[in-house]
Amino acid sequence: MGKHVAVLMGGWSVEREVSLVSGSAMAKALRSEGYQVTEVDVTPEISQKLAELKPDVVLNALHGRWGEDGCLQGLLEILNIPYSHSGVAASSVAMDKILAKKLFRSVGIAVAADCLVDKAALFEQDPLPRPFVVKPYNEGSSVGVVIVKSGDQFCAGDPGPWHDTDKLMVERYLPGRELTVSVMGGKALAVTELQTSKGFYDYEAKYEEGRTHHIIPADLSADMTGQLMELAEKAHDVLGCKGVTRSDFRLDDGPDGDGIPYILEINTQPGMTPLSLVPEQARFCGMTFEYLVNWMVEDASCGR
Numbered sequence: 413m414g415k416h417v418a419v420l421m422g423g424w425s426v427e428r429e430v431s432l433v434s435g436s437a438m439a440k441a442l443r444s445e446g447y448q449v450t451e452v453d454v455t456p457e458i459s460q461k462l463a464e465l466k467p468d469v470v471l472n473a474l475h476g477r478w479g480e481d482g483c484l485q486g487l488l489e490i491l492n493i494p495y496s497h498s499g500v501a502a503s504s505v506a507m508d509k510i511l512a513k514k515l516f517r518s519v520g521i522a523v524a525a526d527c528l529v530d531k532a533a534l535f536e537q538d539p540l541p542r543p544f545v546v547k548p549y550n551e552g553s554s555v556g557v558v559i560v561k562s563g564d565q566f567c568a569g570d571p572g573p574w575h576d577t578d579k580l581m582v583e584r585y586l587p588g589r590e591l592t593v594s595v596m597g598g599k600a601l602a603v604t605e606l607q608t609s610k611g612f613y614d615y616e617a618k619y620e621e622g623r624t625h626h627i628i629p630a631d632l633s634a635d636m637t638g639q640l641m642e643l644a645e646k647a648h649d650v651l652g653c654k655g656v657t658r659s660d661f662r663l664d665d666g667p668d669g670d671g672i673p674y675i676l677e678i679n680t681q682p683g684m685t686p687l688s689l690v691p692e693q694a695r696f697c698g699m700t701f702e703y704l705v706n707w708m709v710e711d712a713s714c715g716r
C-alpha cells in the first residue's frame with residue numbers, strides 16, 4: 413500500500429465550497445496513483461482527528477482563513493506531519509495583502525497604491541480618487557471585492573459584504589488585462605489571460621463553468637511573457653513560498669496604458685478544481701492532473 417495521505421478540505425472559511433471541490437478532485441487523483449487516501453472535512457477538532465488518523469502526509473486543499481494563512485501549517489509543524497504547499501510564515505504573509513505588497517515592493521515588483529481605512533470612514537469620504545477597489549486584506553476568491561466608480565452610490569449603514577471586519581484595504585483601480593502565473597517548485601509554468609464578460613473576475617466568474625475564458629498561453633510578446641514569469645518566481649521567492657503558488661497580475665498594454673505588470677496577490681493554496689488555472693497550466697506544460705497532485709504529495713515537508 414502507498415503512503416497514507418490525509419486530504420484536508422472544506423473547513424469553515426468563506427471558501428469552503430471551492431475547497432471541497434478541489435479536495436475531492438485531488439483525493440480521486442491520488443487514489444488512482446496508488447496512495448491510501450482519507451478525505452477530511454476540517455472542523456476545529458482537526459488536531460484530534462489527525463492524531464487518530466496518523467497520516468504520513470497531509471495534502472492541504474483548504475482555502476482562506478485557518479487553512480491558508482499559516483494557522484493549520486503551525487498545527488502540522490507541532491504534530492510533525494509533512495504537509496503540502498508553503499510553510500507558516502509564507503502562508504501568513506501571503507494572506508495579508510498589505511504585508512505581502514510591502515515585500516513585493518522591496519524587490520521591485522510593481523503594486524497598486526493602497527491604504528488601509530476604517531470601514532466607517534470609507535462612507536464619509538473617498539480615500540482615493542475613483543475608480544478604486546475595496547477589499548478585505550485577508551480573504552480570497554474575490555469575496556468582498558468591490559469596484560467603486562464615479563457616480564456609484566456608496567452609503568453608510570449598508571454593511572455590504574464586509575460585516576465582520578473593521579478595516580478595509582482600498583486600492584487604486586488597475587485597468588487592463590487580467591493575467592495569472594503558476595509557480596511549481598520555484599519555476600513558473602505559463603501565463604494565462606482571463607477574460608470575463610462581467611469586466612471583473614468575481615466569485616461567480618471564477619467558479620461557474622463558461623463564465624471566464626482562459627487564454628493559454630496569453631497573447632503577449634515573448635519579452636512580456638518572460639517578465640511575468642520572472643515576476644511570479646520573484647514573488648514566490650521573496651515570501652519564501654514552497655510547492656505550488658499562483659500570482660495574479662494586471663497589465664494595461666493598450667495605447668493609453670503604462671505597460672507595467674502589477675501584481676495583485678500571490679495565492680499559496682491556489683484552486684485545484686477541474687476548472688482551475690494551476691491544473692490547466694500544468695497540462696499546458698505536459699503534466700497530467702495526477703502527476704501534479706502526486707508531485708505535491710512528494711514535495712510535502714515539515715520543519716522548514
Ligand SMILES: Nc1ncnc2c1ncn2[C@@H]1O[C@H](COP(=O)(O)OP(=O)(O)O)[C@@H](O)[C@H]1O
Pocket residue numbers: 524545547551552553554555557583584585586587590612613614660662676677
Ligand atoms: N486594484 C485592482 N484593480 C483592478 N481590479 C482589481 C483590483 N484588485 C482586485 N481586482 C479584481 O478583483 C479580483 C480579486 O481580487 P484579488 O486581489 O485577487 O483578491 P482575491 O484574494 O479575492 O482573489 C482580481 O482578480 C481582479 O479582477
Ligand SMILES: [Mg+2]
Pocket residue numbers: 553554660676677
Ligand atoms: Mg485573486
